[in-house]
Amino acid sequence: MAKCRVPKIRKKLSHFETQATGRSRSSMSEEVPPNTDVSNGEDKKKAEAITIRVKDQSGEETFFKVKPNTKMEKIFSAYAQRKGVPASALRFLLDGTRISGDQTPKMLELEDQDQIDCALEQVGGFRC
Structure with missing residues (x-):
């Protein structure tokens, strides 16, 4: 046996x-797994989504719900696709400063319901 x-x-x-x-x-x-908050048992990985408003020159607003670490490039291309124009033809501004596609809402310190301005890219200048 x-x-x-x-x-x-x-x-x-x-x-x-x-x-x-x-x-x-x-x-x-x-x-405890590294992504778990012991105090309330919620998953830290699930970052809260924020809503970003993109306002064009005519005053029309488009809303995007994104996570803080989403690249702005993704928002730009989605906006351009909705409007039917190439993303390269648009300029996105936050408080008058151009936003790069590499940046994220977290880098820009955007909060829920913050507004980004959108304008058509213009080439040329002023002639007297």
Whole structure:
């Protein structure tokens, strides 16, 4: 009759886990995942979405609900597609300063319901 070797295997497995990670199996099960907030049990990864208003020259507003780390380029291309113009033909401004596609709402410190102005790109100048 063969002996049951399960306890020995578990003991060896536990030994290897301790060597590999420096922690025993019991301490590993007590760990809290890095993206979990212990105080309320919510997932930190789920960043709250904010609503950004894009206002064109005629005063028409278009709303976008985005996460703080979404690149502005994504908003620009979606807006251009809705309006039926190429994104390169538009200029997006925040408080009079042009916004780059590489920036994010978090970088720009945008809050919920903040407004971005949109204007058609103009080439040329003023002639007297």
